[in-house]
Amino acid sequence: MEANIEMFEAQVHILKHAYNYVNSMVLATAIQLNIPDIIHTHGKPITIPDLVSALKIPPQKSNAVYRIMRLLTHNGFFDSTKLNEEEEEDGYVLTASSRLLLKSQVPNLSPFALFTVDPVMLAPWKVLGDWFSRNEESSAFETAHGAPMWEFCDTNSRFNNVFNEAMASDSQMMRLVAKDCGQVFEGLSTLVDVGGGTGTITKLILEAFPSLKCTVLDLPHVAAKQQDCQNLRFLGGDMFHSIPSADAIMLKHIMHNWSDEDCLKILKKCREAISEDNKNDGVKKGKVIIIDMVLGAEKDNEAEDITELKLMFDVLMMVLHSGKERTEKEWERLFIQSGFTHHKITPIFGLRSLIEVFP
């Protein structure tokens, strides 16, 4: 009997993982239909008939809407409350997660959630099995699309926009960096955000430190679309060739895109770019600021969800770029091999950590 129970539990386990994509797709559908914003605008718990009428879809679809809402409510994206005891009518309200998906608010993670299920992002998974027996491409993304992701972005402006909007929406979450980690930026006069995309995080840092002179370095096709503003200039270039000199060089979600060999090249370029102390010839006074994940914090009672998500990101980075997520030991090895002397890790963003690396 016990063996049977174990087998049925195993079946549930397998099916739950095999059908995980249902959760991703239902979430994306709710965003496409604008359901979080409709509930927000409604201003009180919304019934299914009211939701169907706001969605402007045929009433025959009511039951389909109800079933999507039931799953999303189970998954914590909405809450339901009884509106009327006799009629047993449910009204749906937002939760902390769906409030983060409101297109009318900042931060809004909808562009990120839609980007994850974009056909360009899904295609590499279909060829992942084949990629294991091939030597030609460094990532399954390249097997699927014939070019590494950054080259693909250069020639596909639709996906380039989807990607940049997703990164910018995620960066809005980093308001906390400037607020809670203010001391990290204190005393700096200049900052270069390497691979800084649309400059979202640099603009947030500038709100808190308006006299900081900032440069966002990114590939020419990304930088060309951005507008300089006070104390912020966009520079098209290649971090493997040259990084402008500054007191601090920031790399947010850059290193996990690259192999150890490439990260060493980037870190050596960063070390060259860090300003020297005017009063102390040849002595570097600046630092590198890395915002990325650190694997292995589960030792310190990290939540199960966060550990799983970090491991998922690690595989994602392998599939998209031949990159990886790193343990503290792996980070340390890279810092020492590229000539840095010490580092400090501050794990503050749930998933991400802020790592200061000193020459």
Ligand SMILES: C[S@@+](CC[C@H](N)C(=O)[O-])C[C@H]1O[C@@H](n2cnc3c(N)ncnc32)[C@H](O)[C@@H]1O
């Ligand atoms: C994962 S995104 C991170 C964007 C931004 N830092 C953020 O967190 O929102 C990586 C960025 O690196 C840029 N990038 C890729 N290769 C680069 C290179 N060789 N030189 C400069 N930037 C590069 C990409 O264009 C992209 O904007």
